[in-house]
Amino acid sequence: MLLQLLLAGISHAREPVSAVQYPAKITPEMLLGKKLFFDPLLSEDRQTNCASCHLFSHGGSYPQAKTPMHNGRKSRYNSPSVFNLSQNYPLGWEGQLTSMQAQMHSLVNKQAKMGLSWDNIENRLRQQADYNSRFTRLYPEGITRKSITQALVTYQLALTTPSPFDAYLQGDESAISEDAILGYELFKRYGCVSCHQGQKIGGNLLQKIGVIEPYAYDPDDSSQASLGRYNTTENEADIQVFRVPSLRNVAQTPPYFHDGSVSTLEDVIRLMARHQLGREIPVTDVTLIVAFLESLSGSPHPTLMP
Structure with a gap:
């Protein structure tokens, strides 16, 4: 574990994820x-x-x-x-x-x-x-x-939510747990970060759900939610294409996916690994990735809260 943590520190300056901050001024x-x-x-x-x-x-x-x-x-x-x-x-x-x-x-x-x-x-x-x-x-x-x-x-x-992970990105190595640090490294190594990157850790591109293994959907669903971007473009290539969501505060926002069909982060990780990456992630690694995702929780500036 010590070696893994050292490697995490070495790659710290070249992160695919960047920190968010509160507004400089409340107007x-x-x-x-x-x-x-x-x-x-x-x-x-x-x-x-x-x-x-x-x-x-x-x-x-x-x-x-x-x-x-x-x-x-x-x-x-x-x-x-x-x-x-x-x-x-x-x-x-x-x-x-x-x-x-x-x-x-x-x-x-x-x-x-x-x-x-x-x-x-x-x-x-x-x-x-x-x-x-x-x-x-x-x-x-x-x-x-x-x-x-x-x-x-x-x-x-103005509703940005700096989190403990942002403090870690800015140099505070004690801001998050060792499990969260290792979970972030796994998040990158497995390839999750190819879609979930940038300040919002997602939210900036469109992607098909089921890139490697097809993701089942109900074609008779009256809401047509499973059709995704096809509802906008009527292009068959856009069936099951969705905006990749931001993962900030993801531990606080169940249920998950476009249709709210998944209730736990553990299931989300396993499903995304299987359908998007073609991989099965061991339980121990899933637990570490969840620890990383939990470190992404933050709140808006106190003045902007209800």
Whole structure:
């Protein structure tokens, strides 16, 4: 084990993963976005807010396989975390969105999540003296869909979650356990890092699930979740292609996969190794990789928390 730890230290300067940090400054625009994010005024029933599907107590995601929508139906996909979005491209499980602004407009235009149109949202906010005052100070145009979107996006981009692993990357060798250090080395050696790399440890490319061994799916699933990017492109080559998710806070965000069908990290590791890498990972190595993934848990800046 000592030799493995020494080797980990030697390769420390050439990491495929980089650290995240809190915003350099908490701005009034971020705080306005925070107020909007947690305000049920933005929903038709005045009971739902953005955080209803992105629980801060659950790593910014939702604890069930699918999230309930305003119309009573379930969403097509498992709700991804709202944390650490700044380097995620593309967005959406199908990679169908090119910016957070586009994602915001897509959610409102469909009216499935919150049930209100942009006109409704603008009119409601304009009736609130506090919102009128804050928007006027920050945006010359006042309350418009553009300024509402800008405030919400600014807040969400600020939700970075530095973790013990980030402290380790920045030179604090005692920040994480020896098991986590060894798990990270295994994560790299097995090849997991070929898809999960960068600041977000994923979230920046599209990949087919079942590269080596086909991944079973139900073609009769009415939600069509298993079709992945095909739902956007109608290109048969995109069947079962999904955005690779970020692994930050992954220990806090079960269930896993696009359909929320897997409940434990151990099962996720074994399935991904088999289907993406064509390998069977020993139980001892799985345990070490889980220790690494657990070290990726962090929280947003205290001022930006609920």
